[in-house]
Structures are given as C-alpha cells and as structure tokens.
Amino acid sequence: MLKTLIEAFALISTWEVIIAMFAASVYGLVIGSLPGLSATMATALLVPVTFYLSPIAAIATIVAASSMAIFSGDIPGALLRIPGTPASAAYADEAYAMTRKGQAELALGAGVWFSAVGGIAGVLSLMILAPPLAEVALSFSTFEYFWLALLGLMCATLVARSSPVKAIAGMFLGLLVSCIGIENPGGVPRFTFGLTDLFGGIEPIPALVGVFAVAQVMRAMLTPEPPPLPRRKFGSIMAGQWKLTKKYHWQMTRGNIVGIIIGVLPGAGADMAAWVSYAMSKRFSKEPEKFGTGHVEGLVEAGASNNASIASGWVPSLLFGIPGDTIAAIAIGVLYMKGLNPGPTLFTEKASSMYAIYLMFIIANIMMIPLGIAMIRIAAYILLAPRSAIMPVIMLCCAVGSFAIGNNMFGVVTVAAFGIIGYVMEANGYPVAAMVLGIVMGTMVEQAFVTSLIKSDGSILPFFERPVAAILAAMAIGALLWPVMVWVWRKMKPAQTAAATSR
Amino acid sequence: MRLPDSVTGSFLVVLGAAAAYGGYILPPVPGQPVGPNVFPLVIGSGLALCGLAIVFGIGHSFEEEEELIPLEDGQAAAAPPPQGKLYGLRALLPPALLLFYVLAADRLGFIITAALMVYVTSTALGAKWKLALPLAALSPFAIHLIFGKLLRVPLPAGLLPTPW
Numbered sequence: 001m002l003k004t005l006i007e008a009f010a011l012i013s014t015w016e017v018i019i020a021m022f023a024a025s026v027y028g029l030v031i032g033s034l035p036g037l038s039a040t041m042a043t044a045l046l047v048p049v050t051f052y053l054s055p056i057a058a059i060a061t062i063v064a065a066s067s068m069a070i071f072s073g074d075i076p077g078a079l080l081r082i083p084g085t086p087a088s089a090a091y092a093d094e095a096y097a098m099t100r101k102g103q104a105e106l107a108l109g110a111g112v113w114f115s116a117v118g119g120i121a122g123v124l125s126l127m128i129l130a131p132p133l134a135e136v137a138l139s140f141s142t143f144e145y146f147w148l149a150l151l152g153l154m155c156a157t158l159v160a161r162s163s164p165v166k167a168i169a170g171m172f173l174g175l176l177v178s179c180i181g182i183e184n185p186g187g188v189p190r191f192t193f194g195l196t197d198l199f200g201g202i203e204p205i206p207a208l209v210g211v212f213a214v215a216q217v218m219r220a221m222l223t224p225e226p227p228p229l230p231r232r233k234f235g236s237i238m239a240g241q242w243k244l245t246k247k248y249h250w251q252m253t254r255g256n257i258v259g260i261i262i263g264v265l266p267g268a269g270a271d272m273a274a275w276v277s278y279a280m281s282k283r284f285s286k287e288p289e290k291f292g293t294g295h296v297e298g299l300v301e302a303g304a305s306n307n308a309s310i311a312s313g314w315v316p317s318l319l320f321g322i323p324g325d326t327i328a329a330i331a332i333g334v335l336y337m338k339g340l341n342p343g344p345t346l347f348t349e350k351a352s353s354m355y356a357i358y359l360m361f362i363i364a365n366i367m368m369i370p371l372g373i374a375m376i377r378i379a380a381y382i383l384l385a386p387r388s389a390i391m392p393v394i395m396l397c398c399a400v401g402s403f404a405i406g407n408n409m410f411g412v413v414t415v416a417a418f419g420i421i422g423y424v425m426e427a428n429g430y431p432v433a434a435m436v437l438g439i440v441m442g443t444m445v446e447q448a449f450v451t452s453l454i455k456s457d458g459s460i461l462p463f464f465e466r467p468v469a470a471i472l473a474a475m476a477i478g479a480l481l482w483p484v485m486v487w488v489w490r491k492m493k494p495a496q497t498a499a500a501t502s503r
Numbered sequence: 504m505r506l507p508d509s510v511t512g513s514f515l516v517v518l519g520a521a522a523a524y525g526g527y528i529l530p531p532v533p534g535q536p537v538g539p540n541v542f543p544l545v546i547g548s549g550l551a552l553c554g555l556a557i558v559f560g561i562g563h564s565f566e567e568e569e570e571l572i573p574l575e576d577g578q579a580a581a582a583p584p585p586q587g588k589l590y591g592l593r594a595l596l597p598p599a600l601l602l603f604y605v606l607a608a609d610r611l612g613f614i615i616t617a618a619l620m621v622y623v624t625s626t627a628l629g630a631k632w633k634l635a636l637p638l639a640a641l642s643p644f645a646i647h648l649i650f651g652k653l654l655r656v657p658l659p660a661g662l663l664p665t666p667w
C-alpha cells in the first residue's frame with residue numbers, strides 16, 4: 001500500500017504531468033466560465049491533445065479540466081444569471097439574486113470552496129468504493145456484465161429530464177451506431193454500405209465532439225449573444241466560508257453524498273446532481289421561504305454535489321467501463337487508448353496508476369481554490385471575449401482535433417454528421433447523453449450479450465441463474481418497466497401526477 | 504428544427520425496421536446459433552418499438568415540465584431571435600463548413616481553408632470585419648502551431664505552407 005502510494009507520487013511528480021495539469025486547469029476554468037461551452041465539451045476537445053501525452057499526464061488533463069470547468073460555470077451564473085455549464089443551471093438564479101444583494105463574493109466563494117470540498121469527497125468515495133467493488137467484480141461472468149451494462153443504459157434513460165421513451169430511443173440509436181464496422185462476432189462488414197471508411201466503425205471521440213461541440217456552435221447560430229459582464233471590484237472571496245461550512249455542514253455532507261450517488265449512476269452527471277441537491281436542500285431546509293431570494297444554503301448543497309459527482313463518476317468507468325457521466329465516457333476512450341483498459345484487474349495490476357488518479361483528483365481540487373479565486377477576479381475580462389471570436393476557434397479545434405484522432409479526414413465527416421444528429425436530437429427532446437452512452441458501451445454490450453447467448457446455447461434461462469445476475473436482471477427490468485408503471489399509475493390517479501413527477 | 508413527434512417517431516420506426524432487416528440478412532457464423540445478426544435485430548426492433556410509442560405519444564407527459572427549465576445555457580430567458588424563412592438554415596452552417604474543410608483542405612492547405620472557415624463563422628455570429636479579419640488571419644496560425652508543430656499532426660500544407 002505504502003509502496004504503491006510512493007510509486008504513484010513518482011508517477012505524478014514529473015514536469016510533464018505538472019505542466020499538463022496546470023494548463024488543463026486554466027483551460028477548464030476559461031471554457032467552463034464561457035456560457036454555452038460545457039465541461040463535457042472542454043473535455044472532448046482536449047482528447048486529441050491527450051494523444052501526445054503520457055498516460056498519466058493524459059488523465060491528469062481530463063481530471064483537472066473537468067473539475068475546474070464544473071466550478072467555473074458558477075461564475076457567469078452568479079454574475080450574469082447565465083450558467084457557464086449546465087451543471088450550474090440549477091442555482092444560477094439563486095446566485096444571481098445574491099449578487100444583486102451585494103453578496104457576490106459570498107456566492108462565488110461558496111462556489112469555489114464547496115466545489116473543492118465536494119470534489120475531495122468524491123475522490124474519497126472513489127478510493128473507498130472502488131477496491132471492494134473490484135473484488136466483487138472479479139467474479140463477474142458475461143451474464144453479470146450484460147445485465148450491468150443494461151442496467152447502466154437504463155439508468156441513463158431514467159434520470160434524463162425528458163421522456164423516458166425518447167431517452168430509450170436515444171440509447172438504441174447509440175447502440176445502433178456502435179453496430180457499424182467489422183468488429184462484431186462474425187467479423188463481417190456490418191452496416192458499412194461498402195464504404196471502407198466505415199469498416200473500422202464510428203470512433204466514439206469524433207462522435208462526442210460532434211454532439212457536444214459542433215451542435216453547440218449550431219445552436220449559437222440561432223441564439224442571441226449573452227450580455228457583457230459589468231465590471232466590479234470584489235472583496236475577500238474566502239471570508240465567511242468557514243462560518244458557512246460550520247453552519248451548513250449537514251447540508252454540505254448531504255450534497256456530497258447525493259452527488260456521489262448520482263455520479264456513480266451511469267449517465268447521470270453533474271447537472272443532474274446539482275438539480276437534485278438544490279431541490280433537496282429546499283425541501284429539507286428550515287427556511288425554505290428564503291430560497292430564490294439570494295440564500296446561500298442551496299448553493300452550498302448543490303455546489304458540494306456537482307463536483308462530488310465528477311470524481312465518483314469514475315467508479316463505474318474504471319471498474320466496468322460503464323461511464324458514470326458523459327465526461328467519464330470520454331475518459332474511458334482515453335483510458336483504452338493509453339492501455340489502461342477499464343476493468344477490475346486495473347486495481348490489482350495497475351494499482352499505482354489508480355493511486356495516481358486519486359492523487360491527481362485531490363491535487364486538482366486543492367489547486368481549484370487559488371486558481372478559482374484568480375479566475376473570479378479576472379472573469380470580467382475573459383467574459384468580454386465575444387462569442388463570434390470564440391466559436392470560430394472551437395470550430396477549428398473540432399476540425400483539427402477530429403482529424404488528429406486517426407489522421408483521417410473521415411473523422412471530420414463524422415464530427416459534422418454527429419453535429420447535425422446532436423442538434424436535431426436536442427431540439428426534439430431526445431437526450432444526447434443516452435445516445436453517447438450507447439455509442440461508448442455498444443461493443444461491450446454486444447460482446448457480453450452474444451458471448452452469453454453462445455454459452456447458454458441460445459437459452460434465456462442461464463441469464464437469471466447466477467444470484468448476482470438475477471439481482472441485476474431484476475433491477476434492469478424494473479428500470480425498463482418503470483416508465484410504464486408510472487404511466488399506468490398516472491392514468492389511474494390523475495390527481496397525484498404532481499407527486500409522481502417530483503423526483 | 505422542432506419537428507412533431509409523429510415525424511421523428513416514424514423516422515425511428517423506419518430506421519429500426521431497416522436496421523433489423525439489415526441485421527437479419529447478414530450471413531451467420533457457420534456452426535453457431537448466434538452471430539453478428541442478433542444484436543442489430545434486437546436493437547432495430549427496440550428502436551422501432553420506441554418509435555411507435557413516440558408516435559402514439561407515450562411518455563410525452565414527462566416532457567411538459569421540462570420546458571420551463573433553461574436547459575443548456577439559460578439563453579431561454581433572452582429575447583427571441585429575429586425570425587426569417589431562411590434563418591433556421593443558419594444552424595447548418597457549421598457542419599457545412601466542416602465538410603468544406605474535408606473537401607478543400609488537401610488542395611488549399613490548412614491555413615487558407617481554416618482562415619475561410621473562421622471568417623465565415625465569425626461573420627455569421629455577427630462579428631464586424633474589424634474582428635473577423637484579424638481573427639481569420641491569426642487563429643489558423645495559432646492552431647497550426649499547437650497541433651501541427653507541437654503535437655505533430657500532419658496538417659496539409661497546400662498552397663500556403665507555414666514558415667515552420
């Protein structure tokens with residue numbers, strides 16, 4: 001244990017890792033603070049760069065950029081009432097109300113402080129949960145993996161803030177995309193339409209860049225420019241945070257725990273965690289009437305929650321290759337590329353790399369405090385950059401980045417195509433996160449499914465025979481039937497619809 | 504681009520059915536009951552069923568409450584953009600420019616193609632030429648410096664090779 005810890009320290013204390021982490025932090029802070037550029041997009045655009053870094057440095061950039069971007073989304077939320085990332089949308093109104101009351105320092109300080117605390121709580125959960133789960137996972141056969149993957153996909157559809165039917169359709173679309181290519185049980189070209197470019201299948205990373213970055217530029221074409229930020233002098237940002245921590249320690253802990261749980265659930269990420277925690281904070285508060293008028297309590301809980309979910313989203317990713325959220329979906333792609341194939345053996349064979357990941361998360365969250373304060377102070381200047389200057393550069397990064405993944409122009413075509421797909425889906429209420437999950441997990445689901453079918457000789461029964469498989473199956477089927485049950489229940493009791501939707 | 508559910512649903516039905524059929528006609532692995540055909544068959548059928556459910560409006564009741572939440576970036580609160588007949592087509596500009604990049608980059612080279620892309624995107628987003636022109640002149644070089652020089656991505660040189 002101590003030896004691996006020292007090894008892990010040696011892994012991360014190289015100049016490459018330190019510089020990569022610092023640069024990625026600044027990059028994450030800037031992208032996160034710009035309205036319309038989300039943390040997922042920041043991470044997706046980072047991937048081509050990680051190609052050229054060592055494995056640990058590559059993961060360091062993702063860890064640092066995603067953690068920072070989630071915090072820095074709070075800045076325009078508090079100052080402009082425009083959340084920088086969807087994860088800050090839940091409490092942007094509240095933070096803005098505080099700014100109008102002259103408490104911008106307190107709101108932003110709470111953002112940076114409780115984000116850091118939440119992030120560290122998330123890492124602790126990763127450190128505590130992952131090794132014992134890895135022990136359990138070692139005895140999993142393809143049956144368990146099949147149900148687990150299915151359960152993960154179903155979770156993603158359950159938590160989507162949209163119609164579950166559309167979410168399931170999105171998931172199937174993603175799985176269908178993953179069918180393309182010759183990497184299938186028969187090794188025959190499938191859905192390639194005679195195009196050699198499609199033989200290798202659709203790379204997940206260009207698809208993700210298209211869905212998250214190009215689609216965002218497309219939306220920007222039709223939405224008005226956000227207003228510029230009024231310049232202001234800030235007082236001390238960290239003053240009063242310790243008092244808040246003591247006063248709201250229970251809310252903070254609850255936010256951390258909720259964030260961790262939501263992060264572990266596949267497909268549900270930081271934005272969901274923030275919404276749930278903010279709602280919970282209001283529900284259980286002693287002074288719920290103060291919410292919406294500039295009350296810091298909800299900010300504490302939701303801020304602690306969304307950053308906690310970032311780290312805990314790595315738990316299912318590292319263990320099973322099932323992404324906990326869209327950022328982790330990108331991280332999985334990078335892990336595979338760097339030879340750190342997700343799976344329970346990662347924790348035994350590459351233990352020092354795992355400890356290095358924990359350490360990087362902790363360092364990133366500690367770095368967040370000074371860097372975050374600096375960012376808050378210079379945010380007014382960064383937010384001066386007009387959208388018409390940022391979006392073209394994003395476009396260039398999309399084109400070059402997707403080309404760099406395979407040094408192949410087909411990547412750029414993929415990005416463009418998925419930009420359109422993502423845009424149309426989002427506009428019509430189909431959650432893109434579900435599709436992304438389908439694309440990332442497709443090959444694994446098919447492999448587990450087909451191998452299980454071959455093992456069972458076409459019979460369905462062995463899918464339920466092993467105890468863990470049976471439990472997972474029951475959960476997955478329950479998740480599948482849940483929308484149907486709610487639908488039936490609502491038909492029978494129309495008066496109680498409000499209760500059914502408040503989740 | 505907001506289409507009625509019946510349109511998107513029907514599209515999914517067709518797509519799902521096509522996928523299921525496409526999977527069905529794939530050659531099986533000799534001597535094995537399951538091969539590459541099973542998964543598309545399952546996925547396609549599932550997709551078609553979902554499409555049907557969407558056409559009939561099942562699950563639609565979950566969507567109403569969501570409209571109030573500013574989903575992406577809170578821009579819903581801002582004033583509605585000016586509407587014209589062709590206004591909606593502007594959204595297709597970014598993918599069109601990416602395809603232009605695919606077609607032109609090898610011939611024109613990275614710098615020229617990228618400069619054109621930047622200029623058009625920037626102007627479409629409302630920038631004056633005072634901003635768009637310098638941006639188009641400088642940003643391709645910056646990106647080329649990072650990706651071409653530092654990360655050694657073989658970007659096409661074309662008509663205008665970079666000084667490094």
